[in-house]
Every structure is written in C-alpha cells, then in structure tokens.
Amino acid sequence: MLKKAIVLAGAAALTGLASTAVLAGPDDDELVIDGETFVTELPGFEGSPLDPIYSGWRFRDDATQALEMDDFENPAFVFVEQAAESWETVEGTEGKSCASCHGAVEESMKGVRASMPSYNEAAGELWSLENYVNFCRTERMGADALKWDGDELNAMTALIALQSRGMPMAPVIDGPAAEWFERGKEIYYTRYGQLELSCANCHEDHTGDMIRADHLSQGQINGFPTYRFKNTKLNSAHGRFKGCIRDTRAETFAPGSPEFRALELYVAWRGQGLSIESPSVRN
Amino acid sequence: MKRLAPLAIGAALVSAAAWADTAPGDVAFTDGAVEQSLTGKPGDAANGRVVLGDRGQGNCVACHQVSEMADVPWHGEIGPPLDGVGDRWSEAELRGIVSNAKMMFDGTMMPSFYKVDGFIRPGDAYTGNAAEVVTPILSAEQVEDVVAYLMTLKE
Numbered sequence: 001m002l003k004k005a006i007v008l009a010g011a012a013a014l015t016g017l018a019s020t021a022v023l024a025g026p027d028d029d030e031l032v033i034d035g036e037t038f039v040t041e042l043p044g045f046e047g048s049p050l051d052p053i054y055s056g057w058r059f060r061d062d063a064t065q066a067l068e069m070d071d072f073e074n075p076a077f078v079f080v081e082q083a084a085e086s087w088e089t090v091e092g093t094e095g096k097s098c099a100s101c102h103g104a105v106e107e108s109m110k111g112v113r114a115s116m117p118s119y120n121e122a123a124g125e126l127w128s129l130e131n132y133v134n135f136c137r138t139e140r141m142g143a144d145a146l147k148w149d150g151d152e153l154n155a156m157t158a159l160i161a162l163q164s165r166g167m168p169m170a171p172v173i174d175g176p177a178a179e180w181f182e183r184g185k186e187i188y189y190t191r192y193g194q195l196e197l198s199c200a201n202c203h204e205d206h207t208g209d210m211i212r213a214d215h216l217s218q219g220q221i222n223g224f225p226t227y228r229f230k231n232t233k234l235n236s237a238h239g240r241f242k243g244c245i246r247d248t249r250a251e252t253f254a255p256g257s258p259e260f261r262a263l264e265l266y267v268a269w270r271g272q273g274l275s276i277e278s279p280s281v282r283n
Numbered sequence: 284m285k286r287l288a289p290l291a292i293g294a295a296l297v298s299a300a301a302w303a304d305t306a307p308g309d310v311a312f313t314d315g316a317v318e319q320s321l322t323g324k325p326g327d328a329a330n331g332r333v334v335l336g337d338r339g340q341g342n343c344v345a346c347h348q349v350s351e352m353a354d355v356p357w358h359g360e361i362g363p364p365l366d367g368v369g370d371r372w373s374e375a376e377l378r379g380i381v382s383n384a385k386m387m388f389d390g391t392m393m394p395s396f397y398k399v400d401g402f403i404r405p406g407d408a409y410t411g412n413a414a415e416v417v418t419p420i421l422s423a424e425q426v427e428d429v430v431a432y433l434m435t436l437k438e
Contacts, residue, residue, distance in 0.1 A: 024360065194405045194420060195394040205392070206361055212338075212345040213357040246411035249420070251404040 025208035026058035033069055036166050038275035055274050056217035068281040076158060076227035076279030079234050083159035092143030106163055113164035113276055117264050119177040126180040126261045129157045148256035154234035158225045161278035169222050171268040184266025187259060193250025220271040223280025237264050304423035307399045315387030316375040321423035331432030334425050341429060362393060367438035377433045381426050396421040
C-alpha cells in the first residue's frame with residue numbers, strides 16, 4: 001500500500017506519465033460477446049495463489065477489448081474460417097478429413113478445450129490440444145504432423161477452442177496429472193535467465209503494474225490461442241511462454257516440450273473458473 | 284622474493300597503460316555496498332543516462348520512474364522512483380545496488396547487472412538460445428557511468 005502511494009506520487013511529478021500509472025490494476029469493463037457475459041473476474045478458490053482471479057482482457061486498452069467483443073472485427077476469425085475448411089478437407093494416406101470421424105466440429109469438439117491439457121492414458125503423458133490434433137493426423141489420417149505454434153495448428157486449435165467459448169476453465173490436476181502439475185508449479189516459480197525472473201515475479205507479485213510500456217496481467221491462458229497485434233497472427237500459449245522466458249535473457253523451452261505442457265496445466269489451474277475467450281485479442 | 288619483482292613491475296605497467304577492471308567475481312561487497320570503483324576512473328553521467336533508458340542496456344526505466352528522464356517514453360512502476368537516490372544512498376551503496384542488488388535487497392526482483400554466475404538456463408542475450416559464455420549485462424564502465432548519473436539525482 002505504502003509502496004503504491006510512493007509510486008503514484010513519483011508518477012504525478014512526471015506529468016506525461018501520470019495517466020499510465022493511475023491505471024494500476026484491472027479496469028471495470030464487462031466482456032460481452034454475442035449477448036453472453038463472460039467471467040473475467042472471480043474470487044480465488046481454495047488454495048488459489050490469486051484472489052481475485054482476472055482475465056488478461058481486463059488489462060487491455062478499450063480499443064483492444066472492443067475487437068474481442070465482436071466476431072466480425074476480431075482478426076482471429078480469418079484463421080478460424082481457414083481451419084473450418086481444413087476440418088472438412090481430406091488429407092493423408094487414409095483418405096479422411098477430421099469431419100469423416102468427428103462430424104460437425106460444433107458438436108464433437110464442444111467442451112474439449114475446457115479441460116486441456118489433459119492426461120492421455122494410452123500415451124502415458126500429459127497432452128495439450130495440439131498433441132491430440134497431431135495424433136489424429138499422423139496415426140488416424142496418415143497425414144503429417146503440423147508444426148507446434150505454427151499458423152495451421154494454431155488455427156485448428158482456435159477452431160476447436162471456439163466450441164468451448166464461454167465455458168469455465170476446468171483442468172484436471174489430480175491422479176496421473178498430479179506430477180505434471182507439480183513440475184509446472186516448480187517452473188512457474190523458478191527465476192530463469194540472466195535477469196533471474198520467474199513467472200510469479202511479474203504475473204503474481206506485480207499484477208496491474210506497468211513494466212516499461214506493458215500493463216501486467218496475471219498471465220492467464222483462458223484466451224489462447226490469441227491473436228496478437230505484435231505479430232498479426234494467432235499465438236499458442238506455449239508461444240507466449242517462450243516469449244516471456246526469452247525476455248528474461250534465458251534459454252527457453254520449446255513449444256510442445258514436456259516442460260511447457262506441465263506449465264500449461266499449472267497456469268490453466270491458476271485461471272480455473274475464468275470463461276474461455278478463445279480466440280482472444282491482445283497487443 | 285626476487286622472482287616476484289618482474290611480476291610487480293609488469294602489473295605496474297599494465298595499470299599505467301590501462302587499469303584492469305574488477306572482474307565480476309572479484310567485486311567486494313560490504314553490507315551490499317562496493318567501495319572501490321570497478322574501473323578506477325570516474326564514470327560518465329551522460330552515458331549513464333543513456334544506459335538507464337536503453338532497452339538493450341540497463342533498461343532501468345522498465346521498472347523505475349525517473350523524473351529527470353521524462354523525455355524517454357514509458358517508465359515502469361515495479362521498483363521505487365529513482366528521484367533523489369543520490370541523497371538517499373552513497374556512491375558505494377549505489378555501486379553495490381547496480382552491480383548486484385541482491386546483496387543489498389535480499390531476493391529482490393531487480394536483476395544483477397554485474398554478475399556472471401549462479402544463473403538458471405542463462406540465454407544468449409534475448410535470442411532464447413543457451414548462452415555459450417555469460418558476460419555481465421553491463422560492463423564495468425557502464426556500471427560506473429550509471430552510478431555517476433544516479434549520484435546526480437538529488438532532491
């Protein structure tokens with residue numbers, strides 16, 4: 001409390017910057033898409049490291065927020081439409097499309113994103129949505145795996161995630177997923193790189209603060225895949241993790257790696273109960 | 284005894300030509316402060332100001348506000364504003380804070396700018412690849428320049 005007061009006093013002296021500093025914290029806006037109100041704030045659940053829990057949408061400026069509220073304006077939908085075509089397109093040696101087995105994506109994929117990443121018994125591993133898509137491609141269609149965090153795979157996961165939009169994030173962290181959860185938690189609190197910063201340093205200890213020109217959110221993944229102005233395309237959660245670790249002057253992990261899948265599960269749990277916003281819009 | 288003489292002369296010659304900067308591992312901290320200049324020369328405050336604002340160098344304004352640097356856009360609010368640090372801290376303390384703030388503030392989020400070991404997965408600058416050799420984020424000269432600039436921030 002005292003610290004914040006000092007910071008604000010300092011900011012007031014900098015006339016030009018006063019407005020950015022006053023912004024500390026999320027705004028009070030309400031996210032409504034297609035007449036449906038989304039949960040962007042909720043009290044922490046038992047054992048939650050965050051209270052309240054906020055969607056990253058609440059930390060973006062009004063113009064960015066507005067784009068997510070209108071599917072015709074949301075730039076991510078160009079990619080979602082491309083994926084809807086791929087869904088129906090026959091590929092690979094087996095002469096099948098996704099639709100051949102799964103039928104309408106709106107029906108078969110409803111709710112799937114809500115519990116991702118999930119433990120896959122047969123593989124004996126925690127799988128992200130991307131792993132499921134690629135497994136169907138290579139093992140069931142005789143097609144090539146799509147590149148992790150590449151445009152095609154991100155478009156497909158966006159199409160699938162859209163079928164869970166508005167549903168609460170509900171990852172399963174017990175049973176065989178428990179050890180993945182613990183690994184993810186350990187990564188979250190490790191101070192990587194030459195700057196020695198952990199995810200928690202920025203997204204837990206300094207939520208709402210400005211770091212240079214960026215307004216820090218809780219680093220939630222309920223909006224992924226996300227369309228970003230920065231690279232004008234869809235980004236996976238792993239792509240974002242990679243960027244955040246790289247910015248600590250660290251050697252990152254690779255998108256799709258066991259480390260990032262574990263981290264994805266842990267971060268999903270931190271946002272438990274937030275509405276899925278995929279595909280969201282961020283700067 | 285005799286055999287040391289040529290070495291002593293050699294060292295004298297080297298320091299006359301160019302003072303060897305204190306290596307990151309040899310910096311002596313006392314209660315978080317560093318008495319000895321890392322370069323043996325006074326720092327250049329004007330360049331220190333550049334280092335504070337440059338993203339590729341100190342990028343101190345990412346976390347701190349500095350009224351005197353209002354021309355440099357976007358100051359963060361992670362750490363306290365640096366206005367008046369030249370009054371609050373001695374030069375030795377500021378040198379210690381800039382070299383390795385963790386010696387002054389236990390567990391602080393502020394990075395250690397003149398340190399080369401103890402990192403987990405250090406990267407090759409901001410490439411995301413592993414570092415082959417870890418060099419300090421700021422050179423000894425840059426640290427001294429930053430300290431000289433901070434000393435000008437009086438209220």
